[in-house]
Amino acid sequence: MNGIAARAVDLFKQYGKGDTAVVALDHVNVEFRRNQFTAIMGPSGSGKSTLMHTIAGLDSATSGSAFIGDTDTSRLNDKDITALRRDRLGFIFQSFNLVPTLSAAENITLPTDIAGRNVDQDWFEEITTRLGLKARLDHRPAELSGGQQQRVACARALVSRPEIIFGDEPTGNLDSNASAEVLGILRQAVDRDNQTVVIVTHDAKAASYADRVIFLADGKVVNDLDNPTVDSIYSVIAEVEN
Numbered sequence: 001m002n003g004i005a006a007r008a009v010d011l012f013k014q015y016g017k018g019d020t021a022v023v024a025l026d027h028v029n030v031e032f033r034r035n036q037f038t039a040i041m042g043p044s045g046s047g048k049s050t051l052m053h054t055i056a057g058l059d060s061a062t063s064g065s066a067f068i069g070d071t072d073t074s075r076l077n078d079k080d081i082t083a084l085r086r087d088r089l090g091f092i093f094q095s096f097n098l099v100p101t102l103s104a105a106e107n108i109t110l111p112t113d114i115a116g117r118n119v120d121q122d123w124f125e126e127i128t129t130r131l132g133l134k135a136r137l138d139h140r141p142a143e144l145s146g147g148q149q150q151r152v153a154c155a156r157a158l159v160s161r162p163e164i165i166f167g168d169e170p171t172g173n174l175d176s177n178a179s180a181e182v183l184g185i186l187r188q189a190v191d192r193d194n195q196t197v198v199i200v201t202h203d204a205k206a207a208s209y210a211d212r213v214i215f216l217a218d219g220k221v222v223n224d225l226d227n228p229t230v231d232s233i234y235s236v237i238a239e240v241e242n
Helices: 047-057 078-088 104-114 122-131 146-159 176-193 230-241
Strands: 006-013 022-033 037-041 064-070 089-093 166-170 197-200 212-217 220-225
Touching: 006 047, 006 230, 022 047, 022 064, 022 212, 022 220, 037 122, 037 176, 047 064, 047 166, 047 197, 104 122, 104 146, 122 146, 122 197, 146 176, 166 176, 166 230, 212 230, 220 230
Parallel strands: 037 197, 037 212, 089 166, 166 197
Antiparallel strands: 006 022, 006 064, 212 220
16 A cells, blocks of 8 residues: 555445434545645535545544544554654645644644654654744734744644645635645645645635646546646536536
């Protein structure tokens, strides 16, 4: 499984029981390749966030399996899931998820510090310089723009060199310039640093930065597009939503 960073095997997720049951993932099988940027798209309620959250160990499956590398996350206990997320994954959320009382630098190194590992200072310097944060490292989140806060979140995800970076609508709260910056950072992480990036987005422009777009509808994968363009993404969306 060397070329596969993560995969879902017959992944089923249901919320509620009986008459009120809602199927969020309907026996999904999908693989995410290493050193690739994948976007997950689909209408609201299609299961795209549930798919990412279940694979990333933020949510549990009803049945089936989710793998990070060769590790079946569905078989891990809470302690091991927490360690896996901390040690092997990076996360970027729509709401930035920064700690307001910490400086930008402290937010960036927080997961590494919690894990009790030493921060690679050369890599920290390179990432914060590349992301234009050098002059902002002493600032707290409230003193930063939305775009700067999301760049701090990107740096936090990159600094530990995780196996996969997951982004849940990472540009959802940003204007078009800041969005392009963040997407450029993720694209460069794949091209330059051999990272693996998986994002959920509803934005065709954002998805066009990816190498591949997976489309979900009603909890199933309904299309899989390589080398996407904004136009090709829109044409699939039109098919999926009709």
